[in-house]
Amino acid sequence: MAIDWVEARETAWRAGFESRPAHGHASFGEAIGSALAAPLRSASDLPAFPTSAVDGWAVAGPGPWTIDGEILAGSVPGPIDAGQAVKIATGAQVPAGCEGIIRLENAHVDGTAVSGETAREWREAGEEARAGEELLAEGTPITAPVVGLAAAAGYSSLDAYRRPLTSLVIFGDELLTSGVSREGRVRDSLGPMVPHLLDAAGGMATGTIGPVADTLDDHVEALRSALDSADVVCTTGGTMVGPVDHLHAALKAVDASYVLNTVSVRPGFPMLLARTPNGRFIAGLPGNPQSAVIAVVTIVAPLLAGLRGLPLPPLRETVLAEDVPGRGESTHLALVDPTGRRIAHHGSAMLRGLASAAGFALIAPGTAAKAGQRVPLVPVPGVSA
Numbered sequence: 001m002a003i004d005w006v007e008a009r010e011t012a013w014r015a016g017f018e019s020r021p022a023h024g025h026a027s028f029g030e031a032i033g034s035a036l037a038a039p040l041r042s043a044s045d046l047p048a049f050p051t052s053a054v055d056g057w058a059v060a061g062p063g064p065w066t067i068d069g070e071i072l073a074g075s076v077p078g079p080i081d082a083g084q085a086v087k088i089a090t091g092a093q094v095p096a097g098c099e100g101i102i103r104l105e106n107a108h109v110d111g112t113a114v115s116g117e118t119a120r121e122w123r124e125a126g127e128e129a130r131a132g133e134e135l136l137a138e139g140t141p142i143t144a145p146v147v148g149l150a151a152a153a154g155y156s157s158l159d160a161y162r163r164p165l166t167s168l169v170i171f172g173d174e175l176l177t178s179g180v181s182r183e184g185r186v187r188d189s190l191g192p193m194v195p196h197l198l199d200a201a202g203g204m205a206t207g208t209i210g211p212v213a214d215t216l217d218d219h220v221e222a223l224r225s226a227l228d229s230a231d232v233v234c235t236t237g238g239t240m241v242g243p244v245d246h247l248h249a250a251l252k253a254v255d256a257s258y259v260l261n262t263v264s265v266r267p268g269f270p271m272l273l274a275r276t277p278n279g280r281f282i283a284g285l286p287g288n289p290q291s292a293v294i295a296v297v298t299i300v301a302p303l304l305a306g307l308r309g310l311p312l313p314p315l316r317e318t319v320l321a322e323d324v325p326g327r328g329e330s331t332h333l334a335l336v337d338p339t340g341r342r343i344a345h346h347g348s349a350m351l352r353g354l355a356s357a358a359g360f361a362l363i364a365p366g367t368a369a370k371a372g373q374r375v376p377l378v379p380v381p382g383v384s385a
């Protein structure tokens, strides 16, 4: 029974969130794009020592001061005495006894003496954080700046939900992997496209199997092999009931049970999500290329977010520049450009419209939308910046 589109997203996200894998130490590269599984606490004071903010002269006592020494970044200075001036570099540790720093450009050097206006031109130890202080809460998305902060705070790995491993299985005897479509055969457009969408949605693509021959045995073998190494296997094609649509029988053969089977959305209706007894997921993307992308945005992106401990990806908004019809009792996902105009060549077998789209405008079941109306925009991973 087809479920509502909004419910499908939430169901896929919840299935991922509830079975997100045990967390543990992940390298920065593995952790980026997932969420912190524990609060990030600073492993030292930040800065760990008083640090000069400028290139200048560190001085003690009243001036003028006698030049005596130099402190470069990366060294540990000895204390300085009243009347002494030590040349100091930005980032260098401020010596004990230092009462002020004269910026180089404000200093007057006369032989062995220096004078000028002093200021507290340094960062105190612990000014940014104290050792043990919480910097970021559990559940925070791990972005490039988060990784940078973790390194600054003394870490080389993070307690995180790692990015799920994904694999793609392409079904279809009619598919060509090179050259032009001809003689009843078409170029595989999903093999070159879907792994990048999965990466952009937070997975880590491990490989593609196929095109797989249209026999049940070949389908089952390909599915088993993909399940060996991936947390989430996406398949393309074979979701319907055509003479060589073997996906449902193959799911049965690997003892997978449906999380959802068909969604009340146009295009993309025949998508499905299933789970194996050992907790791996299989997302069945319809064969029509645009419908496959709709399945990615509807079920796979939310699933990958849940598996990484992240919330359901938010929708955006767009203001429609023209009327957009509904699709009866189904949700209509309509391709629109960045100005809210519908895009030509939006048939589910086509990619021409999608290739220049800002995303899918969401027209709710039983409604049609008017020009000027604000509607949700479903982003395409890696596309809708």
Ligand SMILES: Nc1nc2c(c(=O)[nH]1)N[C@H]1C(S)=C(S)[C@@H](COP(=O)(O)OP(=O)(O)OC[C@H]3O[C@@H](n4cnc5c(N)ncnc54)[C@H](O)[C@@H]3O)O[C@H]1N2
Pocket (backbone or CB within 6 Å): 170, 171, 172, 174, 175, 186, 187, 188, 189, 190, 191, 236, 237, 238, 239, 240, 241, 242, 245, 267, 268, 269, 270, 285, 286, 287, 288, 289, 291, 348, 349
């Ligand atoms: N009797 C019915 N037939 C169909 C219905 C229906 O409701 N009743 N729904 C249509 C819809 S909607 C879709 S979507 C497709 C889904 O079909 P499958 O998931 O079973 O996919 P296939 O039959 O294998 O292929 C459909 C179409 O897509 C082309 N394709 C498949 N894989 C690729 C690829 N990797 N790259 C490029 N093109 C691909 C394939 O050649 C077919 O043209 O079912 C409709 N039928």
Ligand code: MOO
Pocket (backbone or CB within 6 Å): 265, 266, 267, 268, 269, 270, 286, 288, 291, 292, 348, 349
């Ligand atoms: O839903 Mo199909 O996915 O319209 O092409």
